[in-house]
Amino acid sequence: MAIAVAAAGPVRAQDVPQAPWKIADIGLGDTPAAVAATLARAGYRRDWQLEGRSWEAEVAAKAAWLRGIHAPPETHVTQNEVYRKDQERLFVDYLATPAGPLLWRIEYRILARLVDEGRFRAAVGQRYGEPRRRWTNELAYCSPAGTSCNLSISPDARQLPTLTVRFNDITDRSIELSHGERAERNYAQAVIQEVDRRYPKKQQPSF
Numbered sequence: 001m002a003i004a005v006a007a008a009g010p011v012r013a014q015d016v017p018q019a020p021w022k023i024a025d026i027g028l029g030d031t032p033a034a035v036a037a038t039l040a041r042a043g044y045r046r047d048w049q050l051e052g053r054s055w056e057a058e059v060a061a062k063a064a065w066l067r068g069i070h071a072p073p074e075t076h077v078t079q080n081e082v083y084r085k086d087q088e089r090l091f092v093d094y095l096a097t098p099a100g101p102l103l104w105r106i107e108y109r110i111l112a113r114l115v116d117e118g119r120f121r122a123a124v125g126q127r128y129g130e131p132r133r134r135w136t137n138e139l140a141y142c143s144p145a146g147t148s149c150n151l152s153i154s155p156d157a158r159q160l161p162t163l164t165v166r167f168n169d170i171t172d173r174s175i176e177l178s179h180g181e182r183a184e185r186n187y188a189q190a191v192i193q194e195v196d197r198r199y200p201k202k203q204q205p206s207f
Contacts, residue, residue: 017183019161021128021141023106023175024090028161030103032078035092044083044090052079055096063195077101087114095179095187108175112168120173124165131165139165143180 019028024042026035036046053061057074064071078101083090089109094101110120124139132149133140142149143160159182166174 017161017179019143019163019177019179021161021163021177023108023177026090026092026103026106028103028106028177028179032081032094032101032103035081035103039083039090042085044085044088047082047084047089049078050080051076053077053096055098055100058096058191059194059198062191063199066192066195067199069199087111104179106177109169109172110174111171112173113171115173117167117173120167124175128163128165137167141165 017028021027024044025038030038039046054075054077057071057076060069060071060074063069077096078094079096080094081092083092087110091105091107091109092103093105095104128141131139132142140149141163143162149162158180160180161183162178162180164176164178166172166176
């Protein structure tokens with residue numbers, strides 16, 4: 001389920017997009033607390049955590065750039081985490097929203113030498129079913145609303161959430177769930193709209 005991330009006042013940041021897939025039972029829109037609880041039950045432990053700008057800090061930094069307004073000291077929230085279970089790793093990225101950080105991207109990785117490609121393919125097929133696009137070393141699962149699933153050449157295919165499976169990703173086998181470029185643009189626009197709401201442009205100078 002997508003989580004609404006309403007800003008204070010009339011401006012709303014774009015919802016974290018919906019996706020029909022999860023990795024290790026975590027999905028787009030989950031909070032860091034929900035991710036930690038779910039992965040702990042699955043036997044994962046957190047290796048490290050990195051903080052980044054909060055929503056308020058994002059707005060303040062943009063206001064400083066667009067309006068020349070002095071930005072207050074930044075506040076920070078969880079931005080990136082890495083979880084590990086034996087040789088399996090999960091890389092989790094969050095988006096700073098008015099509701100707090102929400103899961104924005106997940107990547108599962110395991111060294112290719114640790115799991116046979118055939119077994120990895122079989123596990124992917126059992127979990128996610130038939131992909132919409134298939135290459136020798138890569139599978140693409142694209143949102144049903146998308147008109148194309150050719151991620152390499154079609155701009156439309158990259159707009160909505162996608163699940164990409166790579167069988168030989170340098171030294172790893174990997175599964176990546178990402179939010180899509182449309183949501184990224186909408187988020188950037190929401191930050192600008194919030195700056196416009198809080199700090200309207202001058203209609204005329206006051207000298």
